[in-house]
Amino acid sequence: MTATWRNWRLLGAIAVVALAGCSSSNRGSFATVSGVVTQNGTPIEGAKVSFYSTAESGGHRDAFAATTDSNGKYVIASVGKKPGIPPAMYKVTVTKLTLPNGKELPPDFDAGQMDAQGLGYNSLPKSYSDEKTTKLSVTLEPGKNTADLDLKGK
Numbered sequence: 001m002t003a004t005w006r007n008w009r010l011l012g013a014i015a016v017v018a019l020a021g022c023s024s025s026n027r028g029s030f031a032t033v034s035g036v037v038t039q040n041g042t043p044i045e046g047a048k049v050s051f052y053s054t055a056e057s058g059g060h061r062d063a064f065a066a067t068t069d070s071n072g073k074y075v076i077a078s079v080g081k082k083p084g085i086p087p088a089m090y091k092v093t094v095t096k097l098t099l100p101n102g103k104e105l106p107p108d109f110d111a112g113q114m115d116a117q118g119l120g121y122n123s124l125p126k127s128y129s130d131e132k133t134t135k136l137s138v139t140l141e142p143g144k145n146t147a148d149l150d151l152k153g154k
Contacts, residue, residue: 040151050065087141
């Protein structure tokens, strides 16, 4: 009977380790990222920060975006029901659409549509607006990440 009890204890320990491994791997397989976007040291309000995965997954590349607040802060913490984004290396673009008269767009406008129609322009340095030309890149690890971005130029 002692051997049977030992076997049950061993099986119980294995089950606990297996369950702990499953639950922690699910939590640890996502990353969150936050930071501050500045231009020459000054926080940028209303900028769109986009993260483009450098690796393809299932024939497409992941992209995630956030908009900066009045202090230049952005956060990408969850996407749909997922508690974050996949850990990976990302190219980062930063744009801020402005109307031709220099006024900023209200937050409820679709900046993509305005840009496509030529009704606004990017008021940040052009080199940061395209994933092919940006020199900004970030490698996100599982868990919380911080990526402050300081844009140079006019």
